Amino acid sequence: MRSLFENLTFSRLFLGRLVTNAGDSAYAVAAMWLAFQLGGSSFYTGLAGFLTMLPQTLQFLAGPLVDRWRIRRILVGTQLAQGIFVLTIPVAYAMGWLTVWVVLVVMPILSLLNQFVYPAEQAALPRVVDKDELVEANSAFSFAYQGVDFAFTALGGIVIAAMGAIALYLVDSVTFLAATLVFLGVKIPAAESQSNGEETKEEAENEDPENVTSALDDYLAQLRDGIDYVRGSILVWVLAGSLVVNAAIGSTLAVLPAYAKAHGGSDAYGFLLAAVVGGMLIGSLAASPLERFSLAALSIGGFLFGGVVWLAAVAAGWFPATLGLFFLAWIPVGATNVIFAAMIQSVVPEHLMGRVSSVLSSASVGAMPLGSLLGGLGGDAFGNAVVMTTTGFGFLCIALCWLIHPQLRAIATLDDLGGEEYGLSTAAGAEPSESF
Template identity: 35%
Template sequence: MSGLWRNRDFTALWTGQVVATLGATITATAMPLLVLATTGSARDAGLVGAAGTLPYLLVNLPAGALVDRLRRHRILLIGQLVAALTMVTVPVAIRFGWLSVAQLCAVMFVQGVCFVFVSLAERAALPRVVPPGQLATAIAHNEARQRGAGLAGRPLGGVLFAAGHALPFLLDAVSYLVAAVALLFVRRDLDSGTPPAERSLWRSAAEGLRWVWRHPLVRAAILLVAASNLVFQALVLVLVVLAQRHGASASEIGVMLGVYSGGGLLGAVAAGRLHRHFSPRMVIVGVNWVWVALLPLFLVAGQPWLLGLIGAATSFVGPLWNVVLGTYMTTLVPNELLGRVGSAGMTLSWGVLPLGSLLAGFLLDGIGPAGVVGVLAGIMLVTAVAATVSPAVRAAPPLAGSPAPDRVRG
């Protein structure tokens, strides 16, 4: 057993988040199926998906400032409990016939808010839980957690939805409660130990944006991530509609998305070792061109299993990008700024996710899935060219250990 797994606090935090992430992934598969089964409209599915990601744009900046001000352990606990209480309203509404698109949008918005706070608090707490020499490995384990939950949760979401429309959402609510219990076993102080300066919430949040903007490589990488996030957020709904048009059942769609996520799990396992052998420039440029090559293949894939395999290939290279960028952010940023810098990065890179969901929903009703794949491939091509010619990316230094603080405070 590695030293990281002998770390009780990390193990408790990681285990609880595994269960919660599994539940969230089950819902991510079941929710568009529920909307399509209820209204038959891809546009409605896009609206619900956008509601779930809108907090990434609206809430990230103030949430980051609050994570650096408030008790991180308490934020994690409250986030899981609120997520459980709101999610349980979905099976209740299904049972009594109260289900509506407006309610699903409200539930997913609250889920998104909880996800923002929990993600920022966990990321900021990680350097307080593991030593600097194990940070990259811990981030790779977190990446594997996300991908592994996708591998299991995607098919499970489809199977549970086929067995009963309320089951996926009930299990998701229980998963948040399990995560809340696991947090009770985390004993270490998760706060930075450096009290933040007294200033307004928005001025404090703006510090994170200023830090990102003063570091050209981090800024360029985050903007490139934003473009790829838009593409892949839209792609998931496109694949669901493509599979349905080829006669796939809910269970088959879940398996397809599970295969998709399986590539990410393999990539996360590999990234734990591979990140040492590639420079940030190679990762940032290379990953984008791999995606450019793979996206057009969805146009010629008819069967759900083939769509899943192509998705697995796109998913395999993503964790390497995430580990490299995540290690940069975690080691370069002073701990007392991690919440705010993380929120700035998430605002810029994840704030496009609502647009991705809306883009997919509206374009699917207008030009169909093949047309949307063409649009997404074009966006990815422009992104890859931008990564290749970016001066900041071309001058990216190698990632080696933890830099001295005076190099990164700007």
């Protein structure tokens, strides 16, 4: 992995991801706890989760723009804008205007801006590292994401308990500014299939206004390219299981603040989030050695293990045991996330990467907003432990999906995905649509 960090562009992307994830992690803890504190029930955290996750389902709309715009401009612009919006919460607090509804308005705006960031990073990696380095590169990025998330979610709950949620918002604004400065120094090459460099693309953005209709038609055509690629491949069935588990995860996140309050308060909330993220961190670090195993075996065995351990965590009744079991339950999630990201990057052509990755992201989290809303309502009606139990069964559903589908069950390694039966090699050979 050392050779990756000798690549200056990759190193800057990695550093930028570290910093921006620090901000995201601090914000996530502060926002959900503040919504619970100001609203006073799981309904408001469920609504907050719904509003935050809803923009994620629209990420596929950003795909064609990511494939067209300069990636550095996307990264810099989104970080700067998020830093400004985060500051509105401390300002509203200082002016005496802060209510739960102010928090609920800011949350989806920040989430919407964030939908450009991860497709842009996903599209950048194949341009800056060799194909045989993609698993290691994604593992490093997952470490940056999960490692920082682990530290800041754990510390976030403690900071809230000591200084209040507003202090975390101030920290968050500083991290977004720092990420903006880091991304200013990143230079991303154009995709190989693009005949013109990014400077030519920049000129194309200054088109005559009379060509707006044509540009819209081209945008829609490129959007269809990404949707058709996914729809005609085995990826549809991969997403089917993800929808179930993501609905369950959304419901769990909605009741987690109230569940944590029953076990100690904001510090318990931070530790619960850190246990989840810590498990994903260990899983992402284990992805490289696990790459040699069958994708089907990893998915079936990993999520079967995760589901059983999650159910045991809810039933444990002793908070330290719950933390440890939550940690174990998320290890397979971290490992499979890294391997699947490398799978997509290894088979999807560069000119489609932004569109395909954003379509996959939108589809995979499509059930989370509804799950969050229903989880908040269910937590008030049936109890938080009942809602959290559903996540364990969601994990088991993914294992079952891979077990009963013959093509999923037959997938061995990344190289096997080039076969016609998976619908990826044909799509990968498609000609790029004309840039708009």
